[in-house]
Amino acid sequence: MDNGQLTPETVPTTVGIDIRVESPQTLNRDAWDAFVSEHEAATPYHLSAWILGVERAYGHQCYAVMAYRGSTLCGVLPLTYIRRPVGRGVLVSLPFCDVGGTLAGDEVVHHALIEAARGLAADCGLNGFELRHRGAAIPGDGETAPIKVSMQRALPGDSDTLLGQFKAKLRSQIRKAEKNGLTGEVRTDVSALDAFYPMFAENMRRLGSPVHGIDWFRELLAAYGDRFRIGLVYYGDQVVGGGIVLMNARSACIPWASTLPEYNRLAPNMLLYWRLLSHVCDDGAEWFDFGRSTLGEGTYRFKKQWGAAPFQLDWQQWTLDGLNENEHPAAPSPIARWVRELVERGWRQLPLSVTRWLGPRIRKYITL
Structure with a gap:
């Protein structure tokens, strides 16, 4: 493969469909983003800004796969190839988030994009690739098994109507945060990001998880522009809560949010959201995407009170021979959970300066 272009030997052809592959650096981002903005299944992660940020911040090779009928763009698939220092790499749509996958005008285009991904996987020396689609809504409460779900809610036309849709208890909690002296704002500037990050990095250490570096967020802000929104909650001059929202034409998502635990009694999370x-x-x-949660657990119930409903996460494992129907993200074994808890406890003991330096060097290889 030369400069990210698929070779005729590795790309099965679909009659009437022309496949083109470019890097985020050379992509016509306006054309890509215009198609994404019109597609009903699109998320903010499908915008070209995501793979551009991944490539610039972490150096992973990203591919913008496009399907054309004549001169008309009729499907897109963003992909990232992550080479790991140990073990086999992974080709995924998309890393560092819950959803990705194909956006296609019809099934013929969808399958043409799948065939292109298969060719890319072969060229990368891989046995397959992963697509993270969002599935259907889960009927009823859906709290029958401890599975990961995507929490979504439809939004009305204005915030006054939205507030009126909340239960009285939720409205009371929002007012309580304001009565406690908290204030909030939403910004798009770099200084707001710089105010958010130290609190976020500290919280990630507290959770025992490697943190994305500040450069990751700066690259995303540069790529998304005013579609990258930073919410900040203050107690006086102190930032006590913050979250980042990404937007496209129809939907918004919140990949990252944190509060300082010593101020949680003031309900900063309620005002932030x-x-x-x-x-x-x-x-x-x-639509508002609250992110991934485990059915029945605390974050699930927090999001549910805002009116979010669970949707399936249709994460597909493809081999070079086709879809592996039997392989889905499984719950970790007791031994795996024990090892993870041990690592998390050790990470919490590290100095914050160490976790901020070491975290991004590890986080770049963790696709979730």
């Missing part, structure tokens, strides 16, 4: 929800609602978003 209200400020962000009301902001994107008034900005025209029709």
